[in-house]
Structures are given as structure tokens and as C-alpha cells.
Amino acid sequence: MNQKLVAVVDYGMGNLRSVSKAAEHMADAQTRIIVTSHPGEIEDADAIIFPGQGAAKACMKALMDTGMIHPIQKAAKEKPFFGICMGLQVLMSHSDENNGVDCLDVIKGQVVHFDETAHPELKIPHMGWNQIHQTNDHPLWHNIPQDSRFYFVHSYFVQPENKAYIAGETTHGQTFASALSHQNLFAIQAHPEKSAEHGLQLFKNFLAWNGH
Amino acid sequence: MSLAKRIIPCLDVDNGRVVKGVQFVDIRDAGDPVEIAKRYDLQGADEITFLDITATAHERDTMVHVVEEVASQVFIPLTVGGGIRCLEDIRRMLNAGADKVSINSAAIVNPGFVKEACDTFGSQCIVVAIDAKKVSRPGDADRWEIFTHGGRKETGIDAIEWAQQMEELGAGELLITSMDRDGTKSGFDLQLMHEITRRVKIPVIASGGVGNLQHLVDGVKQGGAEAVLAASIFHFGEYTVQEAKEAMQAQGIEVRL
Numbered sequence: 334m335n336q337k338l339v340a341v342v343d344y345g346m347g348n349l350r351s352v353s354k355a356a357e358h359m360a361d362a363q364t365r366i367i368v369t370s371h372p373g374e375i376e377d378a379d380a381i382i383f384p385g386q387g388a389a390k391a392c393m394k395a396l397m398d399t400g401m402i403h404p405i406q407k408a409a410k411e412k413p414f415f416g417i418c419m420g421l422q423v424l425m426s427h428s429d430e431n432n433g434v435d436c437l438d439v440i441k442g443q444v445v446h447f448d449e450t451a452h453p454e455l456k457i458p459h460m461g462w463n464q465i466h467q468t469n470d471h472p473l474w475h476n477i478p479q480d481s482r483f484y485f486v487h488s489y490f491v492q493p494e495n496k497a498y499i500a501g502e503t504t505h506g507q508t509f510a511s512a513l514s515h516q517n518l519f520a521i522q523a524h525p526e527k528s529a530e531h532g533l534q535l536f537k538n539f540l541a542w543n544g545h
Numbered sequence: 546m547s548l549a550k551r552i553i554p555c556l557d558v559d560n561g562r563v564v565k566g567v568q569f570v571d572i573r574d575a576g577d578p579v580e581i582a583k584r585y586d587l588q589g590a591d592e593i594t595f596l597d598i599t600a601t602a603h604e605r606d607t608m609v610h611v612v613e614e615v616a617s618q619v620f621i622p623l624t625v626g627g628g629i630r631c632l633e634d635i636r637r638m639l640n641a642g643a644d645k646v647s648i649n650s651a652a653i654v655n656p657g658f659v660k661e662a663c664d665t666f667g668s669q670c671i672v673v674a675i676d677a678k679k680v681s682r683p684g685d686a687d688r689w690e691i692f693t694h695g696g697r698k699e700t701g702i703d704a705i706e707w708a709q710q711m712e713e714l715g716a717g718e719l720l721i722t723s724m725d726r727d728g729t730k731s732g733f734d735l736q737l738m739h740e741i742t743r744r745v746k747i748p749v750i751a752s753g754g755v756g757n758l759q760h761l762v763d764g765v766k767q768g769g770a771e772a773v774l775a776a777s778i779f780h781f782g783e784y785t786v787q788e789a790k791e792a793m794q795a796q797g798i799e800v801r802l
Contacts, residue, residue, distance in 0.1 A: 335771070350613075350616065350640065350641070350642050351616055353645075354616060354620075354642070358618075387667055388667075456747065456748050456771065457746070458669055458717065459548070460548075460717070460718075460748060461548045461549060461591070461748070461771070462548065462549040462591055462801040463547065463548050482549060484621070484622060484802040486669045502549060505547065505548065515743070526620060526621070527620060527621055527622050527644060529586060529621050533620055539666055
């Protein structure tokens with residue numbers, strides 16, 4: 334029987350344990366989850382989970398130091414690819430964080446901070462359980478009810494140039510893109526590994542997805 | 546649609562075992578942190594907080610394993626407090642699968658530790674716990690001070706000024722416990738909560754004194770808390786987290802149901 338190899342990318346940013354454990358929790362007997370910082374294993378994997386934590390600049394530096402930039406850019410165009418939190422943000426062209434950082438440019442667009450002047454009453458970071466309004470019927474939304482709540486922790490959000498990439502939206506003072514999808518790629522601002530049953534369902538859907 | 550107010554059950558852990566008697570009728574091992582955390586997850590808890598009350602550093606290693614075990618089976622945010630004194634303590638807990646740590650007495654010994662922790666790991670994973678007691682006499686202007694050692698030792702630090710200082714140093718959240726109310730089941734010190742929540746931008750978790758579901762509602766509506774933490778009302782099966790959320794929703798509070 335064919336085994337499916339799913340690589341959780343480890344580039345030294347934050348704790349990947351929760352992500353790999355959630356994926357393992359939902360994986361069937363034919364699916365093997367590995368945590369790797371080896372470009373060759375990214376190349377060999379059938380699907381990629383790309384988490385991230387911390388600041389954009391440190392993330393980009395860690396990707397560069399581990400030789401991960403090109404393998405990630407390539408994988409994001411070729412095979413089922415699941416970006417999580419900072420793993421969504423660094424896929425964009427540029428982030429305003431840390432006085433401006435050029436990112437992976439897999440998806441054209443910017444990463445911007447919540448507008449605190451327009452919404453002085455809002456708590457930043459946006460932390461806690463908020464709803465995602467699904468704006469397409471992507472396979473990764475399978476069995477996840479419309480407007481389900483996911484756990485978020487972030488101060489910046491993505492603005493893709495092509496709005497057709499938006500797969501979900503969330504409102505925290507302003508409405509922002511909380512999930513993107515394009516071809517073989519799906520990425521989410523929330524933390525599915527901390528979002529109880531709906532988050533686990535998202536992992537299950539990703540592991541079952543062929544990227545189309 | 547907006548952020549939901551959170552309900553956080555809190556478990557005291559001593560040398561790897563949950564203490565202070567959790568009494569679910571249908572649970573096999575009431576001391577097992579994994580089994581209890583799973584139960585709260587099923588009930589819809591938004592986060593779980595573990596307070597490590599272990600006395601010795603050696604036994605504290607056990608807490609790391611507890612967090613690892615829970616984090617591989619329960620997929621909601623986990624906070625660990627108790628005995629967090631240096632960056633290495635934080636790193637170990639985060640690597641074990643905790644999402645946040647709460648810092649209490651180490652912040653009082655050295656407030657710079659809070660800044661260092663936030664700069665190293667990010668504000669989102671640093672909670673500062675503040676144990677406050679009212680020290681003003683009736684008729685005088687209200688004043689609360691920080692107490693340590695379970696409320697026995699006074700520090701002379703003004704609790705409200707301290708809360709603001711912790712925000713400035715980068716804390717991502719504040720866990721405010723009224724030592725006057727803790728264990729009394731008479732409700733949060735709403736005045737204290739309100740005085741702090743109206744002065745800080747970061748989320749405040751109200752703690753200490755919950756005896757019924759209306760207390761949780763009051764903590765959010767009158768106290769201005771983003772989250773409410775309780776132990777005994779959930780542990781003894783008086784109420785489920787689900788019932789608490791339904792009560793909050795019935796009074797117009799947004800919750801995750």
C-alpha cells in the first residue's frame with residue numbers, strides 16, 4: 334500500500350509539537366507525519382504543513398539560514414501545501430512588520446497591522462476564538478460549519494492583491510482575509526492545532542486533499 | 546461577529562497529579578491531568594490553565610511531562626503557571642506544548658524579567674498573574690496591593706499601577722485574582738476588575754471567588770474581563786463549561802458554543 338508522507342517544516346521558529354501532534358492525531362494508518370528541516374525531505378514529501386510563530390523578520394531569517402526558501406517556494410507551487418499563522422503571512426510579497434520585510438512572494442500582496450487609530454477600543458493582538466466566514470467551498474472546509482470559531486493570535490493580517498484567493502474572512506474591528514486558497518495551496522491565519530474539533534477537521538481535510 | 550469571551554477552567558497540579566479534588570461522576574482517575582483536560586475540552590472550555598503548586602524544583606520536571614501528555618491529546622490553548630522564574634523555564638514549557646506561561650512572583654522580584662520574556666518569546670505567550678487584596682479602609686479611596694505567598698505576604702505595590710506597568714513591559718494578558726474573594730464563592734471583586742480593565746488595553750482574565758454562573762456574567766459585563774477563570778464550580782460538577790456558556794449567551798455575551 335502506498336504511504337503518504339507529510340512534512341511539517343521546522344525552521345527553528347516556535348514550537349511545532351502542537352502542529353505535528355494535531356496532524357498525527359488525524360492521520361490514518363497510511364499517512365506518516367515527519368517534522369523536518371531538511372530541504373531533501375521537503376522535496377520528497379507528498380504534502381507540506383508550513384507553520385510559523387514569532388516575527389516576520391526572524392522567520393525569514395530562519396528560512397534563509399536553514400536553506401528553506403527555495404524548497405518552500407517550490408513546494409508551495411507543486412503539492413498540497415498548508416500554511417498556518419506566520420506560515421500564511423510569509424507566503425506574501427512583503428510584511429510591514431519589523432519596519433518592513435520582504436517575504437516569500439508566493440502570493441502577491443502585503444501583510445499589514447490592525448488599524449489601531451480607526452479602532453482604539455480593540456484589543457491587539459487579536460487573541461481568542463473568532464469566526465471564519467467561508468467565502469468559497471474549498472475541500473478544506475468540508476464538514477466545518479459556516480462561521481465556525483477558530484483560535485487566533487496575531488497583530489498583522491494578509492491583503493492579497495487578487496481577492497479571488499480569499500477563502501475565509503474574519504472581523505476584528507475590520508474585516509480581513511483569515512484564509513487564502515490558490516490551486517494546491519491553502520493557508521490560514523488561525524491556529525487549527527489549537528481550535529478543538531473544527532481545527533482537527535481542517536487537518537483531516539488537508540491530509541485527505543490531493544491539491545485540486 | 547467578533548471575539549468570544551473565554552471560559553478557562555483552572556487545575557492545580559502537585560507533582561504531576563491534579564489536586565483539590567476534581568469530582569466528575571464518570572471519570573476513572575480524578576487525579577489524571579490528561580483525563581480531566583479532555584473532559585473540559587469536550588465541555589467546550591476555551592483554554593485550560595494548569596497551576597503547578599509543586600514545592601521542589603526536582604518535582605517540577607514532572608510538570609513538563611504533564612504538559613507534553615496533555616498537549617498531544619487536547620487541542621485547545623494551554624497555560625502553565627507556578628514556578629516560572631527564568632527564560633529556560635518558559636522555553637521548556639512552550640517546547641512541551643504550552644501556549645502561554647503565567648508569571649507571578651518572578652515579576653515582583655524582577656519586573657525586567659517580564660520584558661525579557663516578552664522580547665524573547667512574544668507577548669502573546671506571556672501572562673502576568675497578579676494576586677491583589679484590598680488594603681484601603683471603608684470610606685477611604687480604594688486601594689489594592691499585591692500579595693504573594695498565597696496572600697500572606699504583602700509587597701506594598703499598588704495593584705492597579707502594577708497592572709499598567711506590566712502592560713508597558715509587554716505582557717500579553719493579565720490574570721487578576723482577588724485574594725479577598727478567592728475560595729469564598731461570593732463572586733469576583735468587580736470593582737478591582739473594572740479599575741484595571743478600564744486602564745489597560747491587553748485582555749484581563751478575572752479570577753477568584755466564582756460561586757455561580759451569574760458571577761461569570763458579572764465578571765465580563767461589569768468587570769470588563771475578556772475571560773473568566775474558575776476552578777471549583779467546574780471541578781465538583783456543579784456546572785459544566787457548556788452551561789456556563791449558555792448562561793453567558795442568554796445575557797448577550799458572545800461565546801463559542
